[in-house]
Amino acid sequence: MIPVPPSFIAGVQRALAHPAPGIDPWFGQYYDDLGSELGLVTYLRAKQQLLELVGGWRSVAGKRVLDAGSGFGMVSNLMAAWGARHVMALELFPPMAESHLRVLATHFPELVERISVVEGDVKQVPARSASVDLLLSIEAISHYYDVDAFLDECARVVRPGGYLLISDGNNGANPGLRRFTVDLWERYEAGPAGRFGDREVGDSMLDRRRQIIAACFPQLPPGQVRTLAEGTSGMVRDEIVRAVEEHLAGAPAPARRYRRGELPRDPLHGYVLEALFDPPELAARLARRGFEARAVPHYGGARNDLLLAANRLLRHLPGFRFARAFRVVARRR
Ligand SMILES: C[S@@+](CC[C@H](N)C(=O)[O-])C[C@H]1O[C@@H](n2cnc3c(N)ncnc32)[C@H](O)[C@@H]1O
Known part of the structure; x- marks a missing residue:
């Protein structure tokens, strides 16, 4: 009942x-x-x-x-x-x-x-x-x-x-779950999309950043867009756009690359995925x-x-x- x-x-x-x-x-x-x-x-x-x-x-x-x-x-x-x-x-x-x-x-x-x-x-x-x-x-x-x-x-x-x-x-505090989740973070960050354990991984965070950069800077070639997307890990949309603008104005390329063990962050809404x-x-x-x-x-x-x-x-x-x-x-x- x-x-x-x-x-x-x-x-x-x-x-x-x-x-x-x-x-x-x-x-x-x-x-x-x-x-x-x-x-x-x-x-x-x-x-x-x-x-x-x-x-x-x-x-x-x-x-x-x-x-x-x-x-x-x-x-x-x-x-x-x-x-x-x-x-x-x-x-x-x-x-x-x-x-x-x-x-x-x-x-x-x-x-x-x-x-x-x-x-x-x-x-x-x-x-x-x-x-x-x-x-x-x-x-x-x-x-x-x-x-x-x-x-x-x-x-x-x-x-x-x-x-x-x-x-x-x-x-x-569960060691097995911790190991799985650290692998899952990497997958969320860099893909590929698809099944991972009991999770369904969608568009990677790297892809989402790449889409933002390609849409805001259509003049950039795909290779440069990818390098910039790799260098803006953990940033949200406004931060990404600012970093790319500064780089195009002469500053060094953003170098905030993903490192294993970091939490992936959605660049559009700013939430993180599966913090432990x-x-x-x-x-x-x-x-x-x-x-x-x-x-x-x-x-x-x-x-x-x-x-x-x-x-x-x-x-x-x-x-x-x-x-x-x-x-x-x-x-x-
Ligand atoms: C897995 S869902 C759980 C939803 C709901 N509590 C449930 O039990 O079905 C987590 C939700 O938290 C939201 N969320 C993440 N960060 C947030 C934040 N900083 N402020 C408000 N909501 C947030 C996400 O957008 C998502 O809808």
Whole structure:
């Protein structure tokens, strides 16, 4: 028995079966799993189990929630369906925020009044100090460029007694996952596109920079465009254009080449890809900002009760070596 209103289930099913006009095509792929009953139940169980760390799904009722890096917004929708007084869905990538708004208006009209979809960066949260009861960062912190600025903002906007809940699959304390992810970073940076482990790699960051340079400086030959793209790793669009302009005006060519072990950065939107975290260290950074914080390893359990029971036991054991994912639960002092 899943504790969600039938209107929420119906909204998800309609949103996937009849995508609202103008939504990003990635929406369907992103929520592909929710198209089957098993997938939807698993998703809801995962969120229900996650919220157990901050008082359970029932405790969401009446709360002011901030969903930091809300993507296409299904978590925000679910929080509103669970009775949140207000949810701010804060998202950096405009096509995702715009798609969220359209899906909301078309398929979840009963929730529209209680959700604000805001395009913006978590490094500067557009909310008053101490105005948030529950701040969620779900599979998003590993994409934030400026994590410290985000943590500062958490300390500012979460009210005393309120909670921050971070959930992420990039547990850097797991050596196998760390090795895989460092290889994945290289692949994201330089390609080629295609399958890598359980990930699908799209256009490389190098290609994206090459496209920016070719579009802004059509007079340059392809070989020079490639060299400049290689020398502007980690830069965003404006920085790339400035570096190339300065070079064309006589300065040395930019020499910011990618080195193994660095995080790839999307040059168009500025997010990073799959940053790794040492969970206890992340909790310590929150403790220094006025939170009572603890890191919890996560071993799964959304699909099956045996694994859930094991997860509930294992998460009390010290050590993060074997867990793929982690959560950080923090209460503002
Ligand atoms: C993997 S998605 C997760 C989305 C959603 N939380 C979920 O659980 O489905 C991560 C999201 O974080 C967003 N993001 C990355 N950096 C951000 C930032 N600095 N500020 C706001 N959103 C950001 C990305 O655009 C992306 O939509």
